[in-house]
Amino acid sequence: MRFQSITFEKNGRLAIISLNRPNAMNAMDDTMLQELAECFELLKNDGSIQVLMLKGSGKVFSAGGDIKTMLGTGDDSIDMLQAMDTISRMIRAYYTLPMITIAAVHGAAAGLGFSLALASDIIIAEENSKLAMNFIGIGLIPDGGGHFFMKERVGVPKAKQLIWEGKTLDGPSAKSLGLIDQVAEKGTAVEQAVQLAQNLLHSPLAAMIETKRILNGHKQKELDEILALEAKGQQLMRQTSDHLEGIQAFIEKRDPHFEGK
Template sequence: MTVSNSYQTIKVHKEGKVARIKLNRPQSLNALDVGLMTELLQVLKEIKDDSSISMLVLTGEGRGFSSGGDIKSMLASSTEDQFSEIMDMISELVMTLYTLPKVVISGVHGAAAGLGFSLTLASDYIICEEDSKLAMNFIGIALIPDGGSHFLLQEKLGTGKAKRLIWNGKVMDGQEALMKGLVDEVVPSGKLSEGIERYINTCLSKPVQAMLKTKEIYAELNKERLEKALQLEKEGQRRMRRTADHQEGIKAFIEKRKPSFKGE
């Protein structure tokens, strides 16, 4: 068993063939700032090269999985160069997770919103508690989904349903997300750990290398499409950040009120 305490914003634990990463900014509901994304990307690269690991579990500390991108830190990164660096980091993080040569399980309790939801969609198997709150809620601040979500949602739902989900931005509980095909398994509240262990044991009783070869083939088939989606999201997000509606959305978020959008 290996436990690493050298990180500030994540917890890492390795035992046998399973690595576990826990997002660890509970005071901000594990909002994804540059520090957390940097550490997460570093660990994913280490796990990628660790031939003794065949499974990865991604969860969140505290009250939820992740509330999404850290809006306060994003606002502080207001220059074009800073914005571009953050978007490039998001792209590398999602691509690394999506193509990781391990079976990746996302375990969700509480909130998985925005970019946090995108990370779960880049995994292979999503387990969530029935009272989880999942939302692709970028529309609430007049932005578009990033983290490859246009591609990832299209893969799960098809184009029409993906568009409606993005435009709606509604919060879904675990059962609704399961019915839509967005998650793979729902467990009762407080039973996430048991569900994760059950799926790990199921996988480890199978020829995991054969499972991973199938994942590799699909990753190769889809990699160019995901790269294109990430590029288009970066360009689109840059344009949306300049709109009056986005400025109103951010102002309303800070003031904790409903935004008044004008389509501008």
């Protein structure tokens, strides 16, 4: 499979997908969203792969959605309804993959990038990683199933608090909260993920994948409902003055002045 903004490698029963917009901190523009959705949907029918590793090229895992395209002007502006539909396709396909998924996180995993990492079965993050469900900083709500994955990991009350705070966490802090599974030393997340993948390949993976099918399948309806609610809510939030202020402040590199409307 050949793509513009991601790379795909296959080595026997192990596959590796790299988010590959390093000059843009692997921010997810429409092309990357479409390619990830397409790739995951194709992989659902590939019974030869049992372990999938997801990583980022360059200095970070992913800075999240491409905020500059949210300004709504120019040829690179984003169609929010279409984007939310593609995000839902991507997350749904990834969550239901009949293989064990591992996210190897280094640098930043923020916003939608963090949602995608949280959709993985196993998350390894480097000790100095910057992990943030930080949609609140631009007056938006989590998407990509962020609400679902956060509450699955930490419970509803804590998920709400973390989403509202939008704090940036390092690897040890995220692990202490249960948001990630393993902490790697700086520069070793991919190496640790590859070692874990090799260990898994010597495990009874058919049984492990069946357990995933049962547990994730039981939750799929709830994920679908939350994705639909996120799409509706995000469209509403995008029309608020707080969102416009948040984006302008981000572009201008200043603190936002929110008014709750």
